[in-house]
Amino acid sequence: MEISIDEGCYYLDNICNRAHLRGVLSSPPKFSHFGRDGAYYVFTLSSERLSGTCDEINVIARSRLLEGLELSAAEKIDVFGEIRSFNNKSGVGSRLVITLFAREIAFTDGPDLNEAEISGVICKAPVPRKTPMGRRICDIMLAVPRVYGRSDYLPVIAWGDTAETVSLLGVGDRLSVKGRLQSRKYIKTTPEGSREKTAYEISVISLGEE
Numbered sequence: 001m002e003i004s005i006d007e008g009c010y011y012l013d014n015i016c017n018r019a020h021l022r023g024v025l026s027s028p029p030k031f032s033h034f035g036r037d038g039a040y041y042v043f044t045l046s047s048e049r050l051s052g053t054c055d056e057i058n059v060i061a062r063s064r065l066l067e068g069l070e071l072s073a074a075e076k077i078d079v080f081g082e083i084r085s086f087n088n089k090s091g092v093g094s095r096l097v098i099t100l101f102a103r104e105i106a107f108t109d110g111p112d113l114n115e116a117e118i119s120g121v122i123c124k125a126p127v128p129r130k131t132p133m134g135r136r137i138c139d140i141m142l143a144v145p146r147v148y149g150r151s152d153y154l155p156v157i158a159w160g161d162t163a164e165t166v167s168l169l170g171v172g173d174r175l176s177v178k179g180r181l182q183s184r185k186y187i188k189t190t191p192e193g194s195r196e197k198t199a200y201e202i203s204v205i206s207l208g209e210e
Contacts, residue, residue, distance in 0.1 A: 015119055015120055015144060015145050016117055016118060016119045016176070017082045017083060017117075017118050017119075017120075017144050017146075017152065018080070018081075018082060018116070018117050018118075019079075019080070019081055019082065019083050019100055019115065019116040019117075019181055020078065020079070020080050020113060020114075020115045020116075021045055021047050021057060021059075021078070021079045021100060021113065021114050021115075021181070022047060022076070022077070022078045022079075022108055022110055022111070022112055022113035022114075023045045023046050023047030023048065023054075023055075023057075023076065023077075023112050023113075023114075024045070024046050024047075024074055024075070024076050024112075025043055025044070025045060025046075025071060025072070025073050025074065025075045025076075025077065026043070026044040026045070026046050026056065026073065027043060027044060027073050028043065028071055028072050028073055029041035029042065029043040029061065029066055029071055030042060030043070032060060035062075037062065038062060038063050038064060039062070039063040040060055040061065040062055040063065041060070041061055041062075041063060041066060042058055042059065042060050042061075042099070043058075043059055043061075043071065044056055044057065044058055044059070045057050045058075045059050045077070045079060045100075047112045047113065047114045048112040049112075049114070049180075055114060055180070055181065055182045055183045056183045056198070057099075057100055057114075057181055057183060057200070058098075058099045058100070059079055059081075059099065059100045059101075059102055060084070060099045060100070060101050060102065061101075061102040061105065062102075065102055065103075065104075065105060066105070069105060069107075071105075075107065076107070076108055076109060076110075077105055077106065077107055077108060078104075078105070078106045078107075078108045078110075078113075079100060079102050079104070079105050080102070080103050080104040080105075081100050081101045081102040081103040081104070082100070082101045082103065082146075082152075083098065083099075083100060083101075083116060083118060083144075083152065083154055083181060083202070084098070084099050084100070084101045084152050085097065085098050085099075085152045085153050085154055096153065096155070098154065098155070098181075098200035098201075100181065114180040114181060114182070115178075115180065116178070116179055116180055116181045116202050117176075117177070117178045117208065118142060118144050118154060118156075118176070118177060118202060119142075119144070119174065119175065119176035119177070119208060120142040120143050120144035120145065120151070120154070120174070120175065121142070121143045121172060121173070121174055121175075122140055122141070122142060122143075122169055122170065122171055122172065122173050122174075122175055123141050123142070123143040123153065123171060124140075124141040124171065125170065125171055126138050126139065126140050126166055126167050126169055126170075127139040127140075128163060128164070128167040135159065135160065136159070136160055136161075136163045136164060137157060137158065137159055137163050138157070138158045138162075138163035138164070138166050138167045139155065139156070139157055140155070140156040140157075140158065140166055140169075140175065141153055141154070141155055141156070142154050142155075142156050142175060142177075142202075154201075154202060155199070155200070155201040155202070156175075156177060156179075156201060156202045156204060157201050157202070157203050157204065158177075158204040159203075159204065162204055162206075162207060165207065166204075166207075175207070176207065176208030177202060177204045177205075177206070177207055177208060178204070178205055178206045178207075178208055179202050179203045179204045179205040179206070180202070180203050180205065181200065181201075181202055182200070182201060182202075182203045183198050183199070183200055184198065184199045184200075184201065185197070185198055186198075186199060
């Protein structure tokens with residue numbers, strides 16, 4: 001088994017998971033939880049698209065990565081890392097929680113940026129559908145192994161001709177994509193009423209090579 005680490009990206013037998021976000025902190029880091037290797041903190045990074053829409057991405061970072069940075073609201077930073085998922089069993093909020101696990105953080109004054117590259121195995125049958133305006137889209141769930149045993153289950157959304165291409169794939173097929181880690185507001189209707197929720201997914205810009 002070949003494992004390598006390169007600028008916040010890991011490769012495991014040709015499996016890749018990396019992301020680079022640049023944006024503005026919505027609020028200072030706050031304590032999240034304790035892990036085996038110390039305390040973890042969470043903060044939200046707002047990264048503006050060319051359209052003017054902002055993606056609000058939750059970032060998890062080890063306390064030692066934040067030492068000396070003195071991050072505060074409205075700071076602009078670069079974050080390099082991996083896209084992670086975990087199952088929320090509390091019954092409050094989304095069942096599948098998506099975050100960016102920070103490997104590197106640095107101050108910057110560059111333009112906002114949102115780049116992601118992942119590859120893994122399709123673990124649910126792709127779901128092709130159309131928007132109310134008739135645009136083709138396809139939802140995929142990709143299992144992306146970590147270096148140390150478990151996998152992250154990451155939702156992916158493809159558009160247009162790319163959506164048609166991935167809709168022909170099946171469970172167990174390998175897929176590599178490049179795109180952005182986006183947040184998307186939607187309204188969920190339940191017997192108790194309607195409420196606004198946020199979905200997180202990798203929006204495909206191009207398919208990578210396998």
